[in-house]
Amino acid sequence: MCGIVGLFLKDKALEPKLGAMLSEMLICLTDRGPDSAGIAIYGAATGNEAKITIQSPKPERDFHGLDVELAKAINAPVSVAVKSTHALIRTTPEKVEPARVALRSLRPDVRIMGAGEAVEIYKEVGLPEAVVERFDVRSMTGTHGIGHTRMATESAVTTLGAHPFSTGADQCLVHNGSLSNHNNVRRELVREGMKFETENDTEVAAAYLSSKIAHGKNLGEALEGTLSDLDGFFTFVVGTKNGFGVVRDPIACKPAVMAETEQYVAFGSEYRALANLPGIENAKVWEPEPATVYFWEH
Amino acid sequence: MPATTISKAQREQGHARIFDLGQQPLRELNQALHQLTPGSNETAWEVLNPKGSHSVAVGVDQPVAVDVRGSVGYYCGGMNAGGAITVHGSAGPGVGENMMSGSIVVKGDASQYAGATGRGGLLVIEGNASSRCGISMKGIDIVVHGNVGHMSAFMAQSGNLVVLGDAGDALGDSIYEARLFVRGKVGSLGADCIAKEMRPEHLELLQGLLDRAGVTGVKAAEFKRYGSARTLYNFNIDNADAY
Secondary structure, three states: OOEEEEEEEOOHHHHHHHHHHHHHHHHHOHHHOOOEEEEEEEOOOOOOOEEEEEEOOOHHHHHOOHHHHHHHHHOOOOEEEEEOOEEEEEEOHHHHHHHHHHHHHHOOOOEEEEEEOOEEEEEEEOOHHHHHHHOOHHHOOOOEEEEEEEOOOOOOOOOOOOOOEEEEOOEEEEEEEEEOOHHHHHHHHHHHOOOOOOOOHHHHHHHHHHHHHHOOOOHHHHHHHHHHHOOEEEEEEEEOOOEEEEEEOOOOOOOOEEEEOOOEEEEEOOHHHOOOOOOHHHOEEEOOOOOOOEEEEO | OOHHHOOHHHHHHHOOEEEEOOOOOHHHHHHHHHOOOOOOOOOEEEEEOOOOOOOOOOOOOOOOEEEEEOOOOOOOOOOOEEEEEEEOOOEOOOOOOOOOEEEEEEOOOEOOOOOOOOOOOEEEEOOOEOOOOOOOOEEEEEEEOOOEOOOOOOOOOEEEEEEOOOEOOOEOOOOOOOEEEEOOOEOOEOOOEEEEOOOHHHHHHHHHHHHHOOOOOOOHHHOEEEEEOOOOOOOOHHHHHHO
């Protein structure tokens, strides 16, 4: 099954409530996927700061003293804010790649969940309610976000197998469904030089989009490509630095409901995830058409 | 109409038994409905604050009226036998799945596979229905005021699907003996589904269905009929690609 949610705010007044709204939407869909949960939240990009979300199986060991060591290694100011098994590193945009390289030697067990100017990603095994509490998601502010509650089908129940998957700067993706040609697509992407952290089918979809974007396609074109190049069942919800997109496969077995008001665009696997949003009684509510790309940008 | 705006007077006037799903668990509602016995005086039921709940009023088997004030999730009115269920909102996937008799009216839109495998009764969707409406229908009558999505009436075996708007791709794919009446455009016909002549008995049948579904100002003659070419009934190797 899996449950996915997304919320793209148009009304700035709602931005302080983004984390709380997304949390409630996600918890509503717990019974669609109790194995793991995750969210990506986009705060406003300032242009002179980059964020890297990292995860460690041993946070006490790996996060201790990391700010000082990393700042020294990349010769730039670094801040590290620890949240349970995750930590958010802030540095300057041009130091993201050096920081990635430095992390590999300084803290080999640390995994990078995502990086960019706006995105923060938190994901773990466990019920959505527990994951939301653990990372204090309710208090987070931002412009848009996506979330996922996972029922594992194609790969193991691990932190890395949780969604969202991020394979490019500020890009991330959540998926409801299963891909049948992911091994083949992964092989092709590996040949192109893409790197994979897991055996997960969704990571292949995320990497596919990143690859298309790296080859000059815009996100809309990349999403169109999934309809012919990815085989299987999918509803994808994607986030970018300033955008939010949805696409369903041509069979469209996996459920999807959207709502739009002057204040927001919202996505849920089921209507009940949207039922408590403000003004939902008068929102335009519809099911996204199969094989059709929907996209909003700030 | 939001559920909270129904006045106390209105409720008392109707003598309806009220269930507020914001306060009471769904199981209590369904259990109370299941405990009804023939001849019960509790013939009017009202469900408030469904907020997309699954399985609202599933398994009703007495001739009672259930008014659901708001939108429901999966399988509302599933297996209904004799109940008159009205959803004053939209319905999620599988509304009226395997309905036996009675009626379900959805005032808004319906999601995927509305009326799937239904054996009898009448399902009316006043908005649009999504994909696979009437999939494997086995005797149910479905009237959709708006459009239906792709693969509607897939493997339909018996009953009638009436669409006042348009139908999506692959209408009636691998259909058996169900009758499909579409007033608008058809995206494409599925395997073994063909347009058929509208004979007087079909006009009469369709007019009866439109009347029962409360459709006015629309004539049976405005519809086209579709059904099975019956070439896939028995396996024939020459048709292998069509199965």
